[in-house]
Amino acid sequence: MSAETLLSNERLDAIRERIRTEGRVVAAVLAVEFGVSEDTVRRDLRMLAAEGHCERVYGGAIRPRHAPTTLRRRMSEASEAKQRLGRLAASLTESGQTVFIDAGSTNLEIARHLPRDRGLTVVTNAPSVAEALSDQTGVEIAMVGGRFDPRLGSCLGGQTIEWLERLFPDIAFIGTCGLSLEAGLSAFSAEEAALKRIVAARTRRLVVAVTGEKLGLSAPFQISGTETVSHLVTDDPDHPLCRELAELGASIISETRSGHAASS
Amino acid sequence: MSAETLLSNERLDAIRERIRTEGRVVAAVLAVEFGVSEDTVRRDLRMLAAEGHCERVYGGAIRPRHAPTTLRRRMSEASEAKQRLGRLAASLTESGQTVFIDAGSTNLEIARHLPRDRGLTVVTNAPSVAEALSDQTGVEIAMVGGRFDPRLGSCLGGQTIEWLERLFPDIAFIGTCGLSLEAGLSAFSAEEAALKRIVAARTRRLVVAVTGEKLGLSAPFQISGTETVSHLVTDDPDHPLCRELAELGASIISETRSGHAASS
DNA sequence: CCATATCATGCGCGATATTGCATGTTTTTT
DNA sequence: AAAAAACATGCAATATCGCGCATGATATGG
Numbered sequence: 297m298s299a300e301t302l303l304s305n306e307r308l309d310a311i312r313e314r315i316r317t318e319g320r321v322v323a324a325v326l327a328v329e330f331g332v333s334e335d336t337v338r339r340d341l342r343m344l345a346a347e348g349h350c351e352r353v354y355g356g357a358i359r360p361r362h363a364p365t366t367l368r369r370r371m372s373e374a375s376e377a378k379q380r381l382g383r384l385a386a387s388l389t390e391s392g393q394t395v396f397i398d399a400g401s402t403n404l405e406i407a408r409h410l411p412r413d414r415g416l417t418v419v420t421n422a423p424s425v426a427e428a429l430s431d432q433t434g435v436e437i438a439m440v441g442g443r444f445d446p447r448l449g450s451c452l453g454g455q456t457i458e459w460l461e462r463l464f465p466d467i468a469f470i471g472t473c474g475l476s477l478e479a480g481l482s483a484f485s486a487e488e489a490a491l492k493r494i495v496a497a498r499t500r501r502l503v504v505a506v507t508g509e510k511l512g513l514s515a516p517f518q519i520s521g522t523e524t525v526s527h528l529v530t531d532d533p534d535h536p537l538c539r540e541l542a543e544l545g546a547s548i549i550s551e552t553r554s555g556h557a558a559s560s
Numbered sequence: 561m562s563a564e565t566l567l568s569n570e571r572l573d574a575i576r577e578r579i580r581t582e583g584r585v586v587a588a589v590l591a592v593e594f595g596v597s598e599d600t601v602r603r604d605l606r607m608l609a610a611e612g613h614c615e616r617v618y619g620g621a622i623r624p625r626h627a628p629t630t631l632r633r634r635m636s637e638a639s640e641a642k643q644r645l646g647r648l649a650a651s652l653t654e655s656g657q658t659v660f661i662d663a664g665s666t667n668l669e670i671a672r673h674l675p676r677d678r679g680l681t682v683v684t685n686a687p688s689v690a691e692a693l694s695d696q697t698g699v700e701i702a703m704v705g706g707r708f709d710p711r712l713g714s715c716l717g718g719q720t721i722e723w724l725e726r727l728f729p730d731i732a733f734i735g736t737c738g739l740s741l742e743a744g745l746s747a748f749s750a751e752e753a754a755l756k757r758i759v760a761a762r763t764r765r766l767v768v769a770v771t772g773e774k775l776g777l778s779a780p781f782q783i784s785g786t787e788t789v790s791h792l793v794t795d796d797p798d799h800p801l802c803r804e805l806a807e808l809g810a811s812i813i814s815e816t817r818s819g820h821a822a823s824s
Numbered sequence: 825c826c827a828t829a830t831c832a833t834g835c836g837c838g839a840t841a842t843t844g845c846a847t848g849t850t851t852t853t854t
Numbered sequence: 855a856a857a858a859a860a861c862a863t864g865c866a867a868t869a870t871c872g873c874g875c876a877t878g879a880t881a882t883g884g
Contacts, residue, residue, distance in 0.1 A: 304832060319677075320570060323870080333834050338871070339717040353569035354841060354870065422685030423694075423703060430710040439687060439715045441705030441723060450702045459705060568842065587860080597844050602861070618851065618860065829882070840871070850861065 307332070308340055315350045315359055321358040377507050377531045378402045380551055383409040385469060385505040385529045388549070389416055393466040396495055397425050399450030402505050404428055412437065419463060421451040421491070452487045460494045468499035470537030472519065475528075476507055477540055480521040481512030489517035502528045508532025522546075568593060572604055579614045579623055581672040586620040600653055610752040641771050641795045642666050644815055647673040648795045649733060649769040652813070655772055659729040661689050661758055662798045663714030664735030666769050668692055674699065683727060685715040685755070716751045732763035736783065739770055739792075741804055743778035753781035765790045772796025785808075 297370040307330050314321050323341065327334040341357045344350045350357040382405025389395055391414045397403050399422035407425045410416060417436040420426055426439050440463075442456030470492045473480040481496070481504065496502050496519060506524050511532060527548045530538065533550035542548050569794045571594050587605065605669035608614045608662050611656070614621040646669025653659055655678045661667050669688045681700040684690055687747060695738050704727075706720030721810040734756045738746045745760070745768065747753040760766050760783060768789050775796060789810045794802065797814035797816050 320567065320596045322567070332832095334870085335872090336833060336836080339833090342872095352569050352712035355567045358567070358570060358573075418584075421705075423690040425707045426687040427691060427713075429709075430657045430713060433710075437708035437710065438719075439703070439708045441685075441715070442701045444694075444703045446701065449694055451705070455702075599845080599862095600843060603843085606862090799874085825884100827882100827884080829880100831880080832878095834877080835875090837873090838868100838871105839873100842869075843867085844865105845867105846865085847863085848862095850859105850862100852857100852859070854855100854857075 299503035304340075304411070308343065311337075311340055312344055312349050312364075315357060320356065320358045322349075323449065324355075326356075331349055335486040340430050370458045378405050379409075381507065381529050382406045382504045382529060384549055384551060385503055385527075386410045387525060388501075388503055388529075389467060391415060393417070394419065396420065396463070396465040396468035396470075398422065398468075398492065398495070399425070402507070403469050403471050406469050406505060419465060421456055421460075422449055423451075424449050437439060447487075448488060450488075452491055457491055457494055460498075463495075463498060465495070465499045467501040467503060468495050469503045469505060470495055470519075472504055472506060472510065473515035475504065475510055475522070475537070476514045476538065477522060479518055481519035481525070482515035482520055483517050484515045486517050491520045492519045496520045496524050503527040503529060505529035507534060510534060511535045571596070572607065575601075576608055576613050579608070579621060581647075584620060585614075588619075590620075598673050616635055620766045639771075642669050643673075645769045645771065645793050645795060646670045648815060649767055649791075650674045652676060652765075652767055652791060652793075653731060655679060657681070658683065659733035660684065660727065660729040660734075660763060661731075662686065662734040662756065662759070663689070663712055667735050670733050670769060681770055683729060684745060685720055685724075686713055687715075688713050690773045703740040712749075714752075716755055721755055721758055724755065724762075727759075727762060729763045731758070731760070731767060732759050732784075733761055733767045733769060736768055736770060736774065737779035738772055738777035739768065739786070739801070740776050740778045741786060743782055743803065744787075745783035745789070746779035747781050747783055748779050750781050756783045760784045760788050767791040767793060769793040772799060775799045775801045 304344060310412045311321060311326060318491055320348060323334050323337045326337045341350060341352055345352045345357065348360060377399060381402055386409035387404045389411060394417040397407050397418060399421045403422070404424055407418070407428045410418070410429070412434040415434065417438065419438045419440060419474070421440040421442065426437055427439050440451055440456055440459050442451035443453035445452050472481045473484050481492070483492060502525055504550055508531055511530065523544050527547045527549060528538065530540055530548045531550060533548055538548045573588060575585060587598050588603045590601045605614060606787040607614055609616045609621065612624060615624045627805070634780060642665060645666055649670045650673035653675065660679045661671050661682060661684045668688055671692045674682070674693070676698045679698065681702065682693060683702045683704060685704040685706065690701055693699055693701050702821045704715055704720055704723050706715035707717040709716050736745045737748050745756070746757060766789050772795055775794065786805055787808050791811045791813060792802065792805055795814060797812055
C-alpha cells in the first residue's frame, strides 16, 4: 500500500476496509498515504458516509455506531402520566394472585407501585422489572429467561415462549405499541407480538395500561383483538376508543380530578 | 490510552464510555488523560449532559441518576478497586466467546467493562447484568430465568439449574463469598453454591474476581475446590493464597502500579 | 483524427468547528 | 468571611470543511 496510483474505486475500497478494521481514519493521514489531496479524501468519506459505511467526524471518520434509542433513554423520561397509570394499574391486583408484567416503561411503573402486602407472585420477562422489585419483601419473583433484546429490554425467543406456554397468570399487564379497533393490540415486531399473544391467551384478566397517545394507533403485528382486553388503564378516558372498548365489556380505568380511580 | 491525537468525537465517545462503565468522571483527570484543556472537557461534558448521557456535578460528571448528589458522595458507590477488577477481568474475553456472568457487584463491573467489538455472547442469571449490557450493541445477551432472589439479585432454583446444565460457556465469571485453600470457593447458601458449581464444572475457563478482603475467608457451602479456578483476578496479588493458587496452575491477574495488567 | 462529454482531481476562498486563554461568576471548602 | 476550586462566557487562533471552478485525463462519437 504505497504511493502507487490507485484507481479511485480501489481507494474507496481501501478506505472502507480501513474504517472497518481500524474503526477510525484521519483525513490528513489518508491524503498523504494515497498521494491525493485532502479534498479528495473528504469527498470519498462523504460518499462512504452516504452509503452508511462510516460516520464523518471533524478530522476524519469513524465506524458507524448505531444505538441511539434504548430503553434507558425512554425510562429517564418516565412521565408523571405513566407513574399515575402505574399506580392505578397496580391497584387492580388482589391477594395471592400470580401477576405477569411485561417490559416497557409504563409496565415498569406498575411494578414499582405493586402493593407488597398481598403476597403476590410476579412473573416477568423484563430484567428491569425484576430489578425494580428487588427491594420489596413480600413479593415472590420469577424471571422468564431467553434471548435478551436490549432495545425492548425484555426476553424473547423460543426459550421464553416455551416457558410462558406453561404459565397461567391470574392477571397480566402487557404493553402495546398500538391499540385500535381494527388492529386490536399490536406490536412492532413479530416475535414481540407472539410472546404477548401467548400471555394474553392464558391470563384470566388482561390489563393494558397506555397513555392517550397510543390510542387509535396500530403497529404492523397484531397481538390480539380488542375483545381480549378486560381492563384498559389510560389517562384519556374520553377518547372514542374507550367507549367502544367499554361496549365490548372492558373496564375503562382512569383517574378523576380529585385523584381517585374511576371505572366505567 | 496516552497523549494520542484523538479526534474530538472520539474523545466524546471515550468519555461517554467512561461514564457508562465507571459511573463517574473527573474533569481534571480527563483533561490530562486526553491532553486537552479542562475547558474542552467541560464543553464535552456539557454536550453529553444535553444528550442525557451524563449528569454534571461539581468537579466532573456522573451517570444519569434522578437524585442529585455530590461527586464526593457518588465516589463510594462502587469502589474503585472493584471497577479495576472489572476492567481487568473483562479483558480476558476473546473474540466470539460465550461468556457466563454471575450476579454480584464485582461481576456487574465486569459486565460494564466488557468489550463490545468481539462478538461476545453473554449468558447471565442476574437481571442487573442484562440491564448493564442493554445499551451495548454487538453483544448477544441470554437471560437465564428462574426464581429471582432479591437479596442476591440473581435467579436461582430448579428452573435455573436445569437451564445451566445445558450450557457450556467458554469462560465464566462467578462470584464467591469466600476463597480459601481448605474450603475452596464457597457461598452463603446451598442453592447459590449448587448453581455456581454447575457453571464451574462446565466452563473451559473459570475466572474469579475478588477483592483482597475475601481471600482466606470461607462461607458455609462449598462450590468447588480451588483447583477449578483457572484465573484469579485480584487487587492483592501478594496474598499468600495467590502463590498457592499459582502453584495449582491458576493465573493470578492484577494491576501494576503503572496501570497495566500483570499475570504470574 | 478531432471535437466533445464525462469524470476525478486539486486549488482557492469563505464558512464553520474546535480549542485554549482571559475574564468574571458561582460553588465549595477552610 | 475569605480562599480556592470549578464554572460559564466571550474572543481570537487555528484547523477543518464545503463549494465552485479550473485542469487534465479518459471516454465517446462523428
